[in-house]
Amino acid sequence: MKRLWFERYLCCTMNFIHDDFLLGTKIARRLFHEFAGDEPILDYHCHLSPRDIAENRRFKDLFEIWLEGDHYKWRALRTNGIAEDFITGKASPQEKFMAWARTVPQTLRNPLYHWTHLELQRYFGINELLNEKTAPKIWKKASEKLATPAMTTQGILKKFKVKVVCTTDDPVDTLQYHRAFASQNHPVKMLPAFRPDKALTVNSPAGFNSWVGQLAAAANVDINSFDAFLTALKQRHDFFHDKGCRLSDHGLNHCFAEDCPEKTAAAIFDKARNGEPVSPAEHAQFGSFMMLFFGRLDAQRGWTKQLHLGALRSNNTRLLKQLGPDTGFDSIGDFPQASTLAAYLDRLDSENALPKMIIYNVNPADNYVFASMIGNFQDGTFPGKIQFGSGWWFLDQKQGMEWQINALSNLGLLSRFIGMITDSRSFMSYCRHEYFRRTLCNLIGRDIKNGEMPDDEKLVGGMIQNICYANARNHLNFPGVK
Numbered sequence: 001m002k003r004l005w006f007e008r009y010l011c012c013t014m015n016f017i018h019d020d021f022l023l024g025t026k027i028a029r030r031l032f033h034e035f036a037g038d039e040p041i042l043d044y045h046c047h048l049s050p051r052d053i054a055e056n057r058r059f060k061d062l063f064e065i066w067l068e069g070d071h072y073k074w075r076a077l078r079t080n081g082i083a084e085d086f087i088t089g090k091a092s093p094q095e096k097f098m099a100w101a102r103t104v105p106q107t108l109r110n111p112l113y114h115w116t117h118l119e120l121q122r123y124f125g126i127n128e129l130l131n132e133k134t135a136p137k138i139w140k141k142a143s144e145k146l147a148t149p150a151m152t153t154q155g156i157l158k159k160f161k162v163k164v165v166c167t168t169d170d171p172v173d174t175l176q177y178h179r180a181f182a183s184q185n186h187p188v189k190m191l192p193a194f195r196p197d198k199a200l201t202v203n204s205p206a207g208f209n210s211w212v213g214q215l216a217a218a219a220n221v222d223i224n225s226f227d228a229f230l231t232a233l234k235q236r237h238d239f240f241h242d243k244g245c246r247l248s249d250h251g252l253n254h255c256f257a258e259d260c261p262e263k264t265a266a267a268i269f270d271k272a273r274n275g276e277p278v279s280p281a282e283h284a285q286f287g288s289f290m291m292l293f294f295g296r297l298d299a300q301r302g303w304t305k306q307l308h309l310g311a312l313r314s315n316n317t318r319l320l321k322q323l324g325p326d327t328g329f330d331s332i333g334d335f336p337q338a339s340t341l342a343a344y345l346d347r348l349d350s351e352n353a354l355p356k357m358i359i360y361n362v363n364p365a366d367n368y369v370f371a372s373m374i375g376n377f378q379d380g381t382f383p384g385k386i387q388f389g390s391g392w393w394f395l396d397q398k399q400g401m402e403w404q405i406n407a408l409s410n411l412g413l414l415s416r417f418i419g420m421i422t423d424s425r426s427f428m429s430y431c432r433h434e435y436f437r438r439t440l441c442n443l444i445g446r447d448i449k450n451g452e453m454p455d456d457e458k459l460v461g462g463m464i465q466n467i468c469y470a471n472a473r474n475h476l477n478f479p480g481v482k
Contacts, residue, residue: 016129017121022398022438027455028445035461036437039468040161041430044247044476045193045306045421048153050167050177052427053190056154059427062142063093065151066119067100069425071328072112078328080106088323094139101135111397118431123151153427157188160430163469164189164481166247171196171236172214175243182244191478193247193306194240199233200256200290202272203283209273226266230293237297246478248298249306254335256287257343265289288344295348298355304476305355308392310335310362332363332394338373345377345386356382356475358418360389364403371407384416384475392423396432401439415463418472437468 023029049057059065067073077087077099085091086099107113120126120138124145128134149155157165169175169192181190198211216223219232219239258281268286272278278286298305312333314320319329341359348354354377361370374386388408391400401420408414420436422429444460447453453460473481 015127017117017127021118022435023442023445025442025445025449027448028442030457031445031461031464032438032441034457035464036441036468037434038161039437039465040163041433042163042419042469042472042476042481043165043422043430043433044418044472045166045168045249045423046429047168047423047425048165048427049425050169050175050181050190050192052153053157053165053167054177054181054184056152058152059146060143061093061097061146062139063097065146066426066428067093067096070428071326071330072115073100073103074328076107076110076112077103084323088327097139098132098135101130101138102132104130114398114435115431118435119428122431122434123156123428154186154188156427156430160433162188162430163473164191164478166191166193168193168195168249169240170198171233171240172211172218174218175240178243189244189478189481191244191246192240193249194237194245194303195249195251196233196290196294197251199294200283200287202268202278202286203280205272205275205278209275212273226262226269229269233293234297237301241301241303244479246301246303246476247306248294248303249308250291250294251308251311252287253311253333254309254337255307255340255344256284256291257340257347258285258288260285260289262289291344292347295344295355296351296353299348299353302477303355304358306358306360306389307341308360308362309337309341310366311393334363334365337361337363337366338369341370341373342376345373349377349379354379354386356385356387358387358389360392362393362395364395364400367403367407368411371411375412382475384413384418384471387416387418387475388412390417390420390436392421396423398435398439401436402443405440405443415466416471417467418475419467419469433468437464440464440467 020029023032074087080103082099082103086096104113104116116130120130124142126138126141128138130138145151150159165188167190171194175192178190178192201208212223212229215232215236219235221228221232221235223229223232265286268278268282295305310333311330313330314325315331316329319327345354359370359374361367371388374388377386379385388404391404395404405414408417420433422432441464444453444464448455448460
């Protein structure tokens with residue numbers, strides 16, 4: 001009896017990730033395997049390196065491809081009592097991987113446990129559970145796989161049927177790697193997304209002025225006035241458009257919604273250019289003016305604007321000084337969102353300058369706020385013109401995805417949803433699209449089983465296919481993408 005139990009235990013542990021993972025009903029399994037699993041990926045928001053893609057980077061080991069810039073894993077490692085040397089410090093790549101292997105068994109019920117084993121299976125065909133004992137064998141097998149053409153950056157994009165990957169790019173970027181990749185005539189399109197966050201940072205004059213200098217050089221404009229500043233930004237917006245960009249992106253605590261005439265914005269700009277302190281109230285005014293300016297540019301060009309709202313960033317000042325930003329010390333903020341978001345959208349709408357838009361929240365308390373807000377500004381010109389974006393950052397796990405899908409379903413049209421994003425710096429994150437699709441099919445399958453939705457393959461299966469790919473393709477309208 002003990003031997004039989006042990007054999008069954010081994011079978012289950014070695015097949016944790018199986019064909020029907022996360023699919024709790026026969027209907028869910030049918031929906032995923034027939035309608036979702038084989039759809040291509042349109043990755044319209046990520047933080048992958050354009051250089052790595054253009055140069056077809058080959059990763060040396062699991063540390064480089066898996067741990068090098070993954071803040072989710074870094075946070076888990078710290079929580080597990082792992083010293084910083086084995087996370088971002090001087091330990092060897094294999095030592096850092098071994099620290100992660102020791103940590104993985106402690107991540108049960110954290111989405112990292114799912115993602116870790118899904119990634120090992122999908123990228124390397126490894127079915128064993130990762131722990132300190134299995135780590136050396138997994139390290140060796142993965143290293144052998146990483147030496148093959150299928151596991152270069154371009155090989156990964158092909159493997160996961162990525163049709164478009166949109167990076168996140170500063171307006172001062174030359175887009176040299178986008179241009180280099182385009183010249184390769186690769187079947188995957190890599191397109192930039194315009195992220196002008198630094199244009200709002202007049203509250204930090206030194207950094208702002210350094211960036212304005214870079215903007216002046218990129219646009220070949222002498223920025224000696226606020227008008228010249230706007231001209232340079234417009235020129236860069238045009239440049240990005242010519243290189244295939246159809247998306248902008250902004251990371252904000254909350255929308256700015258102050259009244260700010262251009263004369264006032266110009267005076268605040270001049271203060272910052274002179275190195276004088278800018279007050280929080282002035283920063284809010286300047287941000288309000290600039291966000292309207294960017295909204296109008298996007299509307300004129302037919303772009304889609306993304307708003308990522310609500311993150312509280314760089315909370316640990318000691319480690320911010322030691323490691324810099326974007327190293328795993330951000331969290332959910334509880335900023336008021338409704339009134340300022342409504343004011344921003346309403347101002348653009350009143351000018352007939354409201355672009356297509358995707359609005360992401362990171363605080364689950366705002367799910368119904370955002371899901372209801374988008375309904376105020378749908379104008380009949382395009383299906384799902386204003387989108388409630390997929391579960392983002394701390395909400396991109398199974399439960400967070402379900403919360404977002406349920407809120408959107410209750411208050412909007414799930415059928416018009418443009419689906420999942422990678423939002424990652426790691427080339428190992430394409431499994432998140434599969435994870436989302438399994439979660440979606442499991443949720444819909446449960447509804448059908450409960451008699452809350454018709455068991456109609458054409459109706460329901462078509463909706464799932466659209467959410468996985470076609471809705472995003474139609475909404476974003478990238479040149480030459482079918």
